Amino acid sequence: MTRAEPAGSGLALAPGSRVGIIAGGGSLPVEVAEGLVRQGHSPFIILAEGEVDREADFAAYEQATLALEDIGFLLPLLKREGISHLVLAGEIKRRPRLAKIRPTLSLLTIIPSVAMALARGDDGLLKVLTRGLERRGITVVGAHEIVPDLAAGEGTLTKAGPKQSDWRDIEAGKAIGELDIGQAAIAIGGRVIALEGIEGTKGLLERTRELRGHGRLAGKTRGVLVKCAKPGQELRADLPSIGPQTVEAAHAAGLAGIAVEAGRSLILEGPATLARANALGLFIVGFPATEPTDGQ
Incomplete structure (x- = not known):
């Protein structure tokens, strides 16, 4: 047990909620997926191309692979799969190259924000991404909300x-x-x-x-x-x-x-x-x- 005090109940997912996980490297996305299964929710895994080192652990789940430069296709993918909640979990060792990002209609509106965020660093980019998704109806949640014992x-x-x-x-x-x-x-x-x-x-x-x-x-x-x-x-x-x-x-x-x-x-x-x-x-x-x- 990782806590010296009670962990709390964590996030309560409504019936019919579907959770997607953008999976990077390390054990975190695996632990989040396993936590969701224990709660009765089968996650949809979005493998960050070239970043995942435990792909075999996701074999039992529905999944897709997405290159970092194809971030503009993330929202259509989430909508198509009926994803209501999204978790960003795992290590991403590199940032997307702005010159190689493939623009989409959903991405064009936030391209200036993405460019500024890349200049500010990873945390700035994460904020732009999460806020952009939430404005479009996707609830972004933390790994610790899904699996409080983490x-x-x-x-x-x-x-x-x-x-x-x-x-x-x-x-x-x-x-x-x-x-x-x-x-x-x-x-x-x-x-x-x-x-x-x-x-x-x-x-x-x-x-x-x-x-x-x-x-x-x-x-x-x-x-x-x-x-x-x-x-x-x-x-x-x-x-x-x-x-x-x-x-x-x-x-x-x-x-x-x-x-x-x-x-x-x-x-x-x-x-x-x-x-x-x-x-x-x-x-x-x-x-x-x-x-x-x-x-x-």
Whole structure:
């Protein structure tokens, strides 16, 4: 269980609702699909071309494949399949190339917004996409609304807990959310020593491991990976997440644990993630959200 407190009931889908999942890489879209099936809803899967690494897990579901540059065909596809709700789930490693986007009537009205959003970054594009779809009758929902147990709860979630020095690192790392400079940081000795870049959390932890290996960090120094949402984050997509691989990489980097923002971060493959942290002696803790968790 990924929560230290009750998860809540999640999103109540009306009878006849049909949920589509735009599936990227990783386990998140698989877990969302399985959560829907447990609730009695068979999802329609839209595979993001070239991004999905677990296609076999979707074999039992109705599906279609869509290239990122064919985003203009998304709305007609959703309407044709009778999709009422849509979840954006999984990692998309690249952004669509604007010059290669195939225009459609439904897309032409938001092309200027898409161009500006691409310049602002991924979160800006997600906001344009979700708002454009909702204006056309599609309800966009977050993975954590479909499967509430994915969201990290508040408090210590593992057998080990943070020491007083770890809390100083957590407080230092939390500042990245307030400064809007990324979703993850490594804090050691009460200060941030590395920030997540375009290489993602995996690359951030690898850099930290190398720094320790090169003697740039004291061998016995503890440290914490801190992940939190950015100000104004589109909470229905791209929430910070951790999984078993994150735990392994944090351990390899010599860190004492991981701190995530409760309600605004996801713990993927929850039982396996917590079990691995317990086996390695790392802590995972959820700290209180800095903004209301229902903001979208």
